[in-house]
Amino acid sequence: MPNEHDHIVRSYDEEQQRLTHEIQRMGAMAVAQLEAALDVMERRDDNAAERIIANDEAIDALEHEVSQDVMKLALRGPMASDLRIILAALRIASDIERVGDYAANMAKRSMVLNTAPPVPHTGGLHALGRLAAEQMREVLKAYKDLDADAAQRVRERDTELDLQYTALFRELLTYMMEDPRNITPCTHLLFMAKNMERIGDHATNIAENIWFRVHGDQHPLPPREKRDDSSAISRA
């Protein structure tokens, strides 16, 4: 009997590890997609963009697997701490899935930009994208290490990304006003920039779920001010 019990316990742990591992893999894929999308934008490479768009399905499929694994884990009769793991896993997987969507959307918009002459204003977007990718990488490391303090630091750094986004937003509006031919491409850049800012929000959500997984609801993080400062720009 003790043997059987050990067996059950071990394989429960194994399933939990499998879950965490799947999420790690999802996260690594989403970051790779994001970085590929940023690269593709610079190189104006439609074939690579198409691959990024197609790859997004793999991330979606992984999220589906995570949900299945969560179901299996919960069926085993979870205890309170396990539920925290499960709830955090579901939410983190969903945030990663969205990051993958934004990377694919960036690749799509790059292809549209490639139908017109190159726009010279992509440097700021590239920098913003790199910052977003960095935030994602850091928060996924914090999840791997279950390091709530590192997660908290990622969350704090989101302000930097918001500031860069707001500056880029203003800059793009200026280009649009200078020359009406800039309006269509810069509108795509605006949406791409917004996507990068949203990726930062998802990194923040993941950080909050790491904190919740480690500390539970008893020690909630202090509330943060809402982001999206571009909505406060009345005139550029």
Add this chain to the structure above:
Amino acid sequence: MPNEHDHIVRSYDEEQQRLTHEIQRMGAMAVAQLEAALDVMERRDDNAAERIIANDEAIDALEHEVSQDVMKLALRGPMASDLRIILAALRIASDIERVGDYAANMAKRSMVLNTAPPVPHTGGLHALGRLAAEQMREVLKAYKDLDADAAQRVRERDTELDLQYTALFRELLTYMMEDPRNITPCTHLLFMAKNMERIGDHATNIAENIWFRVHGDQHPLPPREKRDDSSAISRA
């Protein structure tokens, strides 16, 4: 003993009903917020906009409650069908929470628009918003009735919303090209329109989760083409 068992079973059902009821309430609040935001945009009423922004916290608080209730339900030792209810509830609550965010963001952007002379191009946005609210109302009704076919119809109608969004996107680009003074306000309208299109996507997600709750993974819905046609607009 049978009495006690009855008691446990009944109160489990009660908790499940409480969960569904909370989600209904969340949904009704999000739709009310969305409709208020559309109204506020037309009336240029800053005070009402501030109330909408403040109200968003109540929706966030309800989502937190739903998560808590899900934890409690799962702790009771769920069976496979219950897990489907629980998983669907978590996802639907998260989609509703995002709809609330979009309503609040619309109110914020309305306040910014109110710092400048009225823009005459808000009719299309209003129509798009009404369609998004209608989709949400229908899908919440489908959730209340657990009507997978009604949910499926909501999902099909999302194409209409996408088409309207794409048409509005083109229209707004034209206004921006006509007069550079339109650029800043129309950029806000573009983001507001995108928010409405996203609300349609969340209604679709909810529809898919109703389908999953009713039919499980054995009868998945056929895959749908990805939305966001505006990314395909190269020149307006």
